[in-house]
Amino acid sequence: MSGLSHKSLAIGERDGHRGPIIDRVNDYDIIACDGCGFRHVLQLPSAEELREAYAENYYRDEKPNYVARAREDADWQRLAWEDRLSLFEDLLGRDASRPLSVLDIGCGPGWFLKVASDRGWTVQGVEPSRQAAAHARGLGLKVIHSMFDETTAPAVEHADVVHLNNMLEHVADPIGLLRLAIGRAWPGGLICVGVPNDYNGLQEAVRASGAPPWWLAPPHHLNYFDFASLEGLMQRLGLEVLEALTSFPMELFLLMGENYVGDDTLGRDCHARRKRFDLSLEKAGLGAVRRKLYGALARAGLGREAIIVARKTLA
Numbered sequence: 001m002s003g004l005s006h007k008s009l010a011i012g013e014r015d016g017h018r019g020p021i022i023d024r025v026n027d028y029d030i031i032a033c034d035g036c037g038f039r040h041v042l043q044l045p046s047a048e049e050l051r052e053a054y055a056e057n058y059y060r061d062e063k064p065n066y067v068a069r070a071r072e073d074a075d076w077q078r079l080a081w082e083d084r085l086s087l088f089e090d091l092l093g094r095d096a097s098r099p100l101s102v103l104d105i106g107c108g109p110g111w112f113l114k115v116a117s118d119r120g121w122t123v124q125g126v127e128p129s130r131q132a133a134a135h136a137r138g139l140g141l142k143v144i145h146s147m148f149d150e151t152t153a154p155a156v157e158h159a160d161v162v163h164l165n166n167m168l169e170h171v172a173d174p175i176g177l178l179r180l181a182i183g184r185a186w187p188g189g190l191i192c193v194g195v196p197n198d199y200n201g202l203q204e205a206v207r208a209s210g211a212p213p214w215w216l217a218p219p220h221h222l223n224y225f226d227f228a229s230l231e232g233l234m235q236r237l238g239l240e241v242l243e244a245l246t247s248f249p250m251e252l253f254l255l256m257g258e259n260y261v262g263d264d265t266l267g268r269d270c271h272a273r274r275k276r277f278d279l280s281l282e283k284a285g286l287g288a289v290r291r292k293l294y295g296a297l298a299r300a301g302l303g304r305e306a307i308i309v310a311r312k313t314l315a
């Protein structure tokens with residue numbers, strides 16, 4: 001991988017993936033893969049294992065509080081979704097003769113699509129989790145309950161925007177998935193990919209003080225992107241990168257002595273404070289300040305998420 005020197009580290013190699021082993025956690029090796037251009041787990045699960053994990057178990061075992069907490073976060077989360085949709089509308093241009101369309105791959109319980117639908121967008125989701133897909137349908141959204149793969153992709157309608165939020169870190173072949181996703185965007189349309197911004201400078205600063213790399217979560221997170229590796233991947237797939245976005249850099253709490261890792265109560269408290277920060281600016285009529293601040297952080301490679309908006313070129 002460019003920009004990183006790992007000359008002294010052991011090399012991991014498996015199934016065509018090769019690169020220095022930069023971390024080892026839960027018996028998984030993390031490599032900085034030369035071929036893929038991003039960091040990932042060396043021992044990748046099969047498509048069948050992933051299908052089982054996400055069809056039934058994920059929201060039941062791993063995210064049991066997800067829907068309740070998302071409901072609690074709805075007003076705050078809406079800010080980020082509105083920001084994103086408004087940016088898409090600016091980039092695509094508003095044409096009153098027809099509504100814009102969005103395809104959300106891995107749409108979860110459907111909160112993002114609901115906001116898009118409320119703004120007048122034509123929406124469509126794909127979601128492998130039975131519970132999440134049922135929730136989204138309960139909101140009146142059009143959702144295909146399935147993995148998004150070679151079999152299902154052709155049945156999905158083309159859209160002006162293809163949105164993949166917190167998807168690429170979970171799948172064994174993010175390059176293949178992204179290629180399929182790009183295929184469902186109209187030429188000139190947008191692809192928006194959001195992932196955790198891992199191995200970022202603020203995380204490394206926390207780690208330098210002796211903390212473990214808490215952001216590593218195999219087997220749920222198989223891939224670890226940052227702005228540079230995500231942008232590089234999207235460019236290699238022929239996309240024109242337009243914008244980089246992020247959200248509050250949660251590592252600031254850790255650097256200020258609030259060690260919320262593994263402490264759910266403190267974690268919720270820190271989360272409540274970051275929400276208050278975002279909502280305070282909004283209440284003051286200064287949402288533009290929030291967008292400028294996070295835009296500057298994204299350009300510096302910082303912030304909790306790496307979100308890239310790119311265009312599928314007409315050629």
Ligand SMILES: [Zn+2]
Pocket residue numbers: 016017018033034035036037040
């Ligand atoms: Zn690889």
